[in-house]
Amino acid sequence: MRNIIVEAEVSLDGITGEDNREFWAQVFKYHSDDVTDYLNRLLEAPEALLMGRITYQGFAEIWPSRQGPMADIINAMPKYVASRSLTQTPRNATLLGPDPSSAIARLKDQPGKDLIKYGTSRFDDTLVRDHLIDEFRFWIMPVVAGPGRRLFEDVDTSSLDLRLTDQRRLENGSVILTYTPS
Numbered sequence: 001m002r003n004i005i006v007e008a009e010v011s012l013d014g015i016t017g018e019d020n021r022e023f024w025a026q027v028f029k030y031h032s033d034d035v036t037d038y039l040n041r042l043l044e045a046p047e048a049l050l051m052g053r054i055t056y057q058g059f060a061e062i063w064p065s066r067q068g069p070m071a072d073i074i075n076a077m078p079k080y081v082a083s084r085s086l087t088q089t090p091r092n093a094t095l096l097g098p099d100p101s102s103a104i105a106r107l108k109d110q111p112g113k114d115l116i117k118y119g120t121s122r123f124d125d126t127l128v129r130d131h132l133i134d135e136f137r138f139w140i141m142p143v144v145a146g147p148g149r150r151l152f153e154d155v156d157t158s159s160l161d162l163r164l165t166d167q168r169r170l171e172n173g174s175v176i177l178t179y180t181p182s
Contacts, residue, residue: 001108001109001111002047002107002108002109002110002111002112002113002114002115003108003114003115003134003135004050004104004108004114004115004116004117004127004132004133004134004135005045005046005114005115005116005117005133005134005135005136005137006116006117006118006119006120006124006127006133006135006136006137007042007116007117007118007119007137007139008118008119008120008136008137008138008139008151009023009027009119009139009141010138010139010140010141010151011023011026011140011141011143011144011145011148012140012141012142012143012144013144013145013146014150014151015145015146015147015148015149015150015151016119016120016148016149016150016151017119022145022146022148023143023145023148026141026143026145027141027143030141030142030143030172030173030174031172032170032171032172033171034170034171034172035170035171035172035174038168038170038176039070040069040070042116042137043070043073043074043077043116045113045114045116046077046113046114046115046116047077047078047112047113047114047115048077048078048079048080048107048115048116049074049077049078049079049080049115049116049117049118050079050080050082050104050107050115050116050117051079051080051081051082051117051118051123052081052082052083052119052121052122052123053081053082053083053084053085053086053123054121055117055118055119055121056079056081056083056086056089056093059074059079059118060089060090060093063075076092077092078092078093078094079092079093079094080093080094080096080103080104080107080115081093081094081095081096082095082096082100082123082126083095083096100123100126101126101127101130101132104127104130104132105130105132108132114134117133120151120152120153120155121149122154122155124152124155125154125155125156128155128156128157128159128160129156129159131159131181133181134180134181135165135178135179135180136162136178136179136180137176137177137178137179138151138176138177138178138179139174139175139176140174140175140176140177141174142172142173142174160181161181161182162179162180162181162182163179163180163181163182164177164178164179165178165179165180166178
């Protein structure tokens with residue numbers, strides 16, 4: 001059985017990246033050797049990427065033109081996309097269809113490596129509601145982002161009870177907090 005891992009970069013004031021270019025400009029200043037190591041190891045564990053439409057479109061715009069080991073992995077990795085508006089996806093992306101929860105439950109039941117979902121979005125409301133997430137990794141950046149989309153914005157977290165299972169401090173002053181639903 002596969003696990004669903006959600007990895008999200010978050011500012012001290014709870015802002016997530018989504019399509020916030022200012023956020024990413026601040027975050028990329030904090031990429032250090034141990035950050036690169038963390039990101040590379042994170043990509044070794046999953047077999048595929050799970051994405052909402054906005055994240056998928058951001059990846060599709062940026063990653064195909066990038067080069068290097070991380071780009072090669074991301075570009076080759078299968079992608080499963082939840083979207084109400086997309087009718088097709090290029091290359092190695094598959095739409096989850098009108099019932100993404102059932103499609104994800106089937107993916108989780110298949111043998112293989114884990115699936116990773118980068119970022120948090122409206123799609124998380126479905127994943128949290130249907131108890132499909134097995135692990136959250138919140139990478140807390142030492143920046144105050146100001147305006148932007150907040151972690152778990154538009155997500156009903158009333159049934160979400162998390163337990164801290166790991167914490168890691170990086171050289172750049174950021175921390176990675178790993179939680180599992182109880």
